Every structure is written in structure tokens, then in C-alpha cells.
Amino acid sequence: MAELTYREAVARGIAQEMTRDPDVIFFGEDVGKAGGVFKSTVGLYDQFGPRRVRDCPISEQAILGAAMGAAMTGLKPIAEIMFSDFFAVCFDYIANEFPKSRYMSNGQLKCPLVVRTANGAGSRFGAQHSQSVENWAMMIPGLKVVAPSTPRDVIGLLAAAVRDPDPVIFFEHKSLYPMKGEVPDGEIVDTLGTAKILRPGKDATILALALMVPRALEAADRLKAEHGIDAEVVDVRSLVPLDTQTIMGSVGRTHRLFTVEENPRLCGWGAEIVSIVADEAFYDLDGPPVRITTPHIPLPAADALEDAVLPTVERIAETVRRSLQS
Amino acid sequence: MARKPARAATRAPATNGRRPNDDIGEEVRLKLYHSQFRIRQAEQRAYDLFLQNLVKGTSHLSLGQEAIAAGFGCAMKKGDHTFCTYRGHAHTLARGVPVEKVLGELMQRDNGLMRGKGGSMHLTSAEHGVMGSYAIIGAHLPIACGAALRAQYKGDKDVTVCFFGDGTTNIGAFHEALNFAAIWKLPVVFVCENNYYMEYTPIGDITAVPSPAGDRASAYGLPKIVIDGNDADAVYRAAQEAFAKARAGDGPSLIECLTYRHSGHSRADPGAYRPKGELERWKKDRDPINIYRERMKQFGITQADVERVEAEVNHEVESATEACKAAPNPPMDILFTDVYADGGWAWRN
Numbered sequence: 001m002a003e004l005t006y007r008e009a010v011a012r013g014i015a016q017e018m019t020r021d022p023d024v025i026f027f028g029e030d031v032g033k034a035g036g037v038f039k040s041t042v043g044l045y046d047q048f049g050p051r052r053v054r055d056c057p058i059s060e061q062a063i064l065g066a067a068m069g070a071a072m073t074g075l076k077p078i079a080e081i082m083f084s085d086f087f088a089v090c091f092d093y094i095a096n097e098f099p100k101s102r103y104m105s106n107g108q109l110k111c112p113l114v115v116r117t118a119n120g121a122g123s124r125f126g127a128q129h130s131q132s133v134e135n136w137a138m139m140i141p142g143l144k145v146v147a148p149s150t151p152r153d154v155i156g157l158l159a160a161a162v163r164d165p166d167p168v169i170f171f172e173h174k175s176l177y178p179m180k181g182e183v184p185d186g187e188i189v190d191t192l193g194t195a196k197i198l199r200p201g202k203d204a205t206i207l208a209l210a211l212m213v214p215r216a217l218e219a220a221d222r223l224k225a226e227h228g229i230d231a232e233v234v235d236v237r238s239l240v241p242l243d244t245q246t247i248m249g250s251v252g253r254t255h256r257l258f259t260v261e262e263n264p265r266l267c268g269w270g271a272e273i274v275s276i277v278a279d280e281a282f283y284d285l286d287g288p289p290v291r292i293t294t295p296h297i298p299l300p301a302a303d304a305l306e307d308a309v310l311p312t313v314e315r316i317a318e319t320v321r322r323s324l325q326s
Numbered sequence: 327m328a329r330k331p332a333r334a335a336t337r338a339p340a341t342n343g344r345r346p347n348d349d350i351g352e353e354v355r356l357k358l359y360h361s362q363f364r365i366r367q368a369e370q371r372a373y374d375l376f377l378q379n380l381v382k383g384t385s386h387l388s389l390g391q392e393a394i395a396a397g398f399g400c401a402m403k404k405g406d407h408t409f410c411t412y413r414g415h416a417h418t419l420a421r422g423v424p425v426e427k428v429l430g431e432l433m434q435r436d437n438g439l440m441r442g443k444g445g446s447m448h449l450t451s452a453e454h455g456v457m458g459s460y461a462i463i464g465a466h467l468p469i470a471c472g473a474a475l476r477a478q479y480k481g482d483k484d485v486t487v488c489f490f491g492d493g494t495t496n497i498g499a500f501h502e503a504l505n506f507a508a509i510w511k512l513p514v515v516f517v518c519e520n521n522y523y524m525e526y527t528p529i530g531d532i533t534a535v536p537s538p539a540g541d542r543a544s545a546y547g548l549p550k551i552v553i554d555g556n557d558a559d560a561v562y563r564a565a566q567e568a569f570a571k572a573r574a575g576d577g578p579s580l581i582e583c584l585t586y587r588h589s590g591h592s593r594a595d596p597g598a599y600r601p602k603g604e605l606e607r608w609k610k611d612r613d614p615i616n617i618y619r620e621r622m623k624q625f626g627i628t629q630a631d632v633e634r635v636e637a638e639v640n641h642e643v644e645s646a647t648e649a650c651k652a653a654p655n656p657p658m659d660i661l662f663t664d665v666y667a668d669g670g671w672a673w674r675n
Contacts, residue, residue: 025479051479057509062468062502069472069486072457073407075479077472092462097469101458105450106440107664109458141673142665165667193675242674276674 001184007177009151010040010116013158014078016187018048021076024162027054028063028080028116037082038118038177060086064093064115068167071113072101076162084119084133084171091136098167099142114161114168119147120211120262121310122175127298130306132262134209137169138239138269144192145239147171149213151181153237156190164192173210193241197250201232204256204320207247207273209236212260212311219316227321231258239269247273248281255286258320260311265293292319347559352627354400356635358558359618361396364639365416366615368425371643372415372432376593380651381432385446386413390556390588393614394519395420397561398487401569405484407455407473409466412447414459417489421454426646435653442656443664464494467503467516474507474514474578485572486514487565493524495538501545504580508546511577515568518580519555521587526599539582548580555583556614559621586612 004012018024026044028036032055035042045053056063060081067079081087087094094115101109121130137145144166148154154172161168198213199220208216213235223229232250236243251257257277259270274289292311300306350358369389375381388395399420402408410417415428423439431438432446439451447461457473460466470488477484494500495518507514518539522529535541540552551568554560561583568579586608590597597605622632665671 054510057502057505059468059502059506061499062471062506065465065468065499065503066472066475066506069409069457069469069474070476070479071472072469073473073476075476092465093468096462097460097465102664102667104440104444104448105452105458105664106443106660107669108440108450108452110667112667141671144666240673244674 001182003180004151004183005177006151006154006172006179006181007038007040009154009183010158010172011043012183013155014041014044015047016155017078017159017162018044018052023074024076024078025052025054025070026078026080027056027066029056029058029082031055031080036080038174040172040177041080060090061093064090065097067113067115068093068097068111071111071167072109076112078114078116078162081115081117083129084117085128085131087117087133087136094137094143094169095140099140103142110165111167112165114158114170116170116172118174119171120173120175121299121306122211124301124303124306126301130299132294134171134239135263135267135269138272139267142167143240144168145171146192146237147173147210147239148237149173149176149210149235151179152183152188153190155183156188157192157237159187159189160192163189168192171210175211179214193238193243195237195243195246196235197232197246198235199231199233201230202254203229204231204258204324205247205250205254206231206233206258206260206316206320207236207270208233208260209239209269210262212262215311215313216260216316218313219320222313222317223320229321229324231320242273244276248277251277251281252284255284256324257285257289258316258323259289259291260316261291261293262310263294264296265291266296268293287323290319290323292316347563350559350562352625354562355622355625355627356631357400358396358562359622359632360635360639361399361420362392362558362615362618363636364425364642365392365395365419367639367643368419368428369415371647372429373589375429375433375647381446382434383445384592384594385432386592387589388413388416388587390608390613391519391521391585392416393558393561393618394517394555394583394585395489397558398517398565401562401565402455402485402487405455405482407457407470407484407486409457409470409473409486409488410459411463411466411490412459412461413491414449414489415446418449418451418456418459421451421456423451423454423456424646425642426649427451429646429650430653433650434656435650436656437649437653441660443660464490464497464499466490467494467499468506470514470516471503471506471512474512475510477513478510483573484513485569487517488514489517489519491524492518492520492522492529492538494518495542496533504542504546504548504578507578508548511575513572513575514578515565515572516578516580518582519585520582521585523587523591525591526595537582539580543580546580548578551579552582552584555585556612556617558614558618
């Protein structure tokens with residue numbers, strides 16, 4: 001067991017898979033010699049060399065297109081898009097190419113690749129380097145979409161993503177990179193589509209993803225200590241495939257549902273889950289499901305403004321308390 | 327400021343009194359003719375079937391451009407990969423895919439290449455190395471780089487050929503892919519089919535250089551290669567040279583083939599924007615099929631040999647047409663298959 005940062009876990013996860021499988025290659029902008037702009041890939045270039053760890057020009061379309069061509073013909077590429085906001089400049093691959101080639105070719109083509117990217121706010125970068133765009137990927141048939149919240153899960157879910165036969169979009173949260181966590185020794189491999197109950201409770205279910213997971217946990221601690229409310233916190237971890245079984249099981253026990261989303265409110269993943277629960281477990285609910293989100297605005301840069309729009313521990317705790325006690 | 331390059335390119339290439347490409351040989355020459363004639367007949371049949379409302383959706387014919395697909399197709403080996411565009415019937419047929427499979431997909435029947443799930447713009451036959459037809463302009467140039475990267479990484483000797491039109495040269499992915507291929511010396515051959523029109527607009531009206539691909543090659547450290555795309559021998563020769571370079575590890579090539587499409591951009595387009603007489607001139611002087619018939623005569627290939635090839639093609643197209651007319655629509659049970667690798671479409675447990 002070792003204590004690793006989330007960013008160190010990224011490098012360990014990639015190294016684990018590159019060591020296991022010689023067909024895994026890794027490329028992106030500044031990922032090699034420089035070790036990544038978030039220092040999340042330090043050491044990989046030295047360990048695996050320029051043949052397997054490649055620095056790319058600023059060419060997001062070429063990066064994703066090349067990943068696809070390599071995947072279609074037998075390699076298992078991991079490609080990095082430095083900031084998830086840049087998906088917008090290479091969205092053809094994410095929306096039209098990766099996810100549709102298997103279907104359009106009636107199963108003749110395959111696209112087993114992973115796109116890693118730094119997602120989310122908290123670094124005061126403003127509206128073009130801070131968005132949470134997991135919904136962009138979630139809405140497209142044919143993609144898988146993963147977003148880990150702990151160093152251990154980074155390794156386990158990254159390994160699952162690399163070994164998966166479908167294209168997987170892997171959202172790392174840039175504000176989690178310095179976070180430390182215990183990571184077991186040896187190989188770690190998770191299963192995609194498995195949510196985790198991180199804190200059992202009986203009064204409310206709080207669903208969270210990525211940076212919102214530690215905030216939800218802290219809010220739950222506060223609800224217990226200050227109000228005697230026993231909230232269950234579920235880390236969704238994977239939006240596609242979605243572990244509705246664990247989510248519905250939790251709602252079936254607590255009878256109240258809260259989602260904590262960093263994305264802007266319209267069409268957030270929480271809306272989809274609320275819709276599923278309303279459809280299939282309406283009579284398990286003792287009150288209306290509540291979504292806690294960022295407002296539907298571009299993200300501001302100033303720390304005071306950015307802090308004000310993301311769901312905070314206080315806002316999560318207060319929303320749950322008010323809803324349960326009304 | 328409209329440029330008028332089409333007129334200049336209608337002249338036959340200079341031969342300096344020597345017969346070019348003497349060494350191609352009769353066997354390859356018959357193959358080149360077979361491929362061109364087969365593409366012509368299959369596409370002409372697709373057009374006829376469209377007029378009968380049996381070809382659904384859209385279709386983008388490359389009548390008049392057959393020499394390019396045929397020239398590259400004949401130079402390619404099993405294991406090489408083809409990436410093409412929505413105007414990809416010719417490139418698909420040139421890899422040996424049966425006419426029935428192509429027409430079946432155009433007619434969206436169950437016997438089509440993708441059983442009607444892809445349509446004319448997405449022809450794919452992985453077993454023939456046809457790794458998809460891409461309907462978003464420029465999307466497949468970077469993807470072709472990836473296939474070439476795999477070949478280089480694994481030490482495989484296959485080449486990747488990526489066909490696209492003149493209009494593609496003005497999209498960002500073209501430049502990203504060319505730079506990518508050049509910096510990593512990838513074994514990929516980019517083939518620009520310059521038919522002088524970006525969909526409905528003359529390419530010269532909207533492009534800063536006269537040769538949309540050739541003039542940009544130097545930006546990626548590549549030589550300018552502009553050839554007569556209506557002469558299958560010239561195409562075959564250029565393909566062989568580029569493939570030898572790629573297989574030797576010396577990197578990519580960018581080849582601009584000058585040609586002309588006889589039909590409009592798509593089934594919705596009669597091509598009325600073209601200057602009067604332009605199409606007729608190309609058909610009369612620079613039709614690749616006519617050029618090649620004449621070439622074969624010059625090289626002593628008998629009329630009987632030519633007729634044998636044509637009869638074989640006509641038989642294939644006829645029987646394919648009958649088979650497609652008789653084929654059923656795709657069954658509903660394929661609707662929800664192959665979204666994900668497990669064969670299904672489930673996104674939740």
C-alpha cells in the first residue's frame with residue numbers, strides 16, 4: 001500500500017497497461033519529455049521511450065484521428081487531449097467517427113482506444129479551460145464515459161478502459177491531481193459500469209462524480225454531525241455504462257435522491273438519472289429528486305466567482321437538509 | 327478571380343516520341359482496364375437504378391475518375407489499407423469487393439456490404455482492406471495516419487492509401503494529417519483527386535494556390551507531385567513509386583491527380599454550374615476508358631482480349647443487379663446490434 005497523488009496514479013495506470021501489453025501506445029501534446037502540463041505523465045517517456053510515448057504537435061484532430069486508425073488496425077492507443085474543452089476542436093472524432101464506425105460497418109470495424117483528458121474547474125482558468133464536458137460524450141451512442149474520483153480508481157478504471165473493446169473517454173479532474181490517496185500495491189483493474197457506495201446511509205442518496213465526490217462526502221459528514229441526517233454517498237464513476245442497479249438499490253433504501261453535478265444545469269447527467277428513477281422507481285421516492293448543479297453560465301475566472309458557482313460542501317449539505325426537513 | 331485550369335489539363339501528356347510505361351506489361355494493363363471498366367459499368371448501373379428509384383438516400387458517383395482508383399488499386403497488395411470518402415464506390419470496387427455487395431448497399435438491401443446500416447457514403451469491407459468511407463470531409467486523413475502508425479510500430483510492410491477530393495485541401499484536418507505523417511515518416515499515401523470542383527464551386531475560385539494539394543506539399547517537406555489522373559498508366563506508376571518509398575521507411579507522399587467528374591456532386595446535382603462545353607470536351611478527349619482502350623491498341627492487346635474483359639464485367643454487373651433486386655430489406659433484428667463491442671446497444675446495467 002502506498003500513498004499516491006491522483007496525478008501520480010495516472011502515470012502508474014498508464015505504465016501498468018503499457019508494461020502488460022506491448023500494443024498499448026500513448027501520445028498527446030507535451031506528454032512525453034515534458035511529462036504533461038499537469039505532470040500527470042512524468043516518467044513514462046524515460047521508461048518506454050519515444051517509440052511508445054510520443055509528443056504530438058498541437059493537432060487535436062490528428063491526435064484523435066491517428067488514435068482511431070491505430071485502434072482500428074490492431075493497436076490499443078491512449079491519446080491525451082490536454083483540456084477537455086478542446087474536445088470542441090476535434091469533436092468529429094468523438095461524435096461521428098469513434099462511436100459510429102462499428103455500427104455503420106455492421107460490426108466490421110472496431111475502435112478500442114482511450115482518450116484521457118483534464119476536465120473541470122477549480123484552477124481559475126476561465127470558461128475555455130475549466131468546463132466539465134462529460135455530458136458532451138455521454139449523449140453519443142457508442143462511447144463509454146468514465147470519471148474517477150480517487151487515485152486508486154484512476155488506476156483501476158484506466159486499466160479497465162484500456163482493456164475495453166470500445167472507445168472510452170476518460171475524464172480526469174484537474175483539481176483532483178494533487179489529491180492523495182491510499183493505493184494498493186500490484187496490478188489494479190476495475191470493471192466499467194460499477195458505481196461505489198463510499199458512505200452508507202439511510203436518510204438520503206447523494207450521487208456525485210469526480211471533484212464533487214469528496215465534497216459530497218464532507219457534506220454527508222456535516223449533515224450527520226450537525227443535523228443527525230444519515231446520507232449515503234455514491235460515486236457514480238462511470239456514466240456509460242451506468243450502474244443503475246447500485247443507484248436504484250440505494251434510492252430504494254433511502255427513498256430520497258440528490259445529484260451533485262459540476263456541469264452546467266441543462267441536460268446534465270443528473271437529469272438522466274433522475275428521469276430513470278422517476279420512470280422506474282417513482283414509488284420508492286418520499287420526495288422530489290433534487291439536482292445540485294453549476295448554473296447554466298460559462299465559467300468565470302476570478303476565484304471568488306468560480307467558487308460561487310460550483311456546488312460547495314455548504315450548498316450540498318444545506319440543500320439536503322432543507323429538502324429533508326421541509 | 328476565377329482560374330480556368332480545366333482547359334489546360336485536357337491536353338494529353340507529352341510523350342517525346344517514346345511510349346511511356348512500356349514496362350507495365352499486358353497482364354497489368356488488362357487488370358487496369360478491367361478495373362476501370364468495372365467501376366464505370368457499376369457506377370453507370372447505380373445511376374440507372376437511381377433513376378428507377380431503387381438506389382435510396384444519396385449517392386456520389388465518380389464517373390470519369392476511374393483511372394485513379396484503378397491505378398492505385400492495381401498497385402496495392404493484400405494487407406494494404408484503403409481509406410476513402412463518401413465518393414468511395416470506385417475505391418471500394420478497386421480493392422476487389424464484389425459489385426453485388428456495393429450495389430446492394432446502395433439499394434439498402436440485406437445483401438449489401440453493411441446490410442444497409444451504412445449506406446452509399448460508408449462503404450466498408452475490412453476483409454478487402456477497405457477501412458471505411460468517411461462522409462465528413464477530411465476526417466479520414468488523420469485516421470489513415472493512425473493505420474500507418476500501426477504499420478510502422480509493428481514493423482508491418484503494408485501501406486495506407488487515403489483518397490480525398492480537392493475540396494478537402496482547405497480543411498484543417500488535411501494540414502494536421504500531412505504534418506503528422508511527415509514528422510513521423512508514416513507509410514501513408516495521400517491521393518488528392520482534383521476534379522476541379524469542390525461540390526458545386528470551382529476549386530480555383532476558393533483556393534489560394536493553383537494546385538490545391540501539389541502546391542502545399544512543400545509545407546510538409548514533400549515533393550510536389552501532380553499527375554494526369556485520367557491516365558491509368560501514369561497513376562499506376564505514381565502509386566508504385568509512392569508505395570516503394572513508404573515501404574522503404576521513407577515516409578508519406580502527397581499526389582494530386584487531375585481529373586474531372588462527369589456527373590454532378592451528388593444525385594441532387596445536375597452540374598448546371600459548369601461552363602458550356604467543358605464536360606463534353608473532357609468526355610471527348612480525356613475519358614479514361616477511351617484513353618485506355620486506345621493505349622491497349624497501341625501496345626498490341628487484341629480486340630478479343632478487350633471484349634473478354636468487358637463481357638466478364640457486364641456479366642458481373644448484370645447478375646449483381648438481378649441479385650440486388652431480388653434481395654430482401656434488412657431485417658429489424660440488426661437495428662440494435664453492434665453499437666458496442668458486445669454486439670448490443672445497452673449503455674446501462
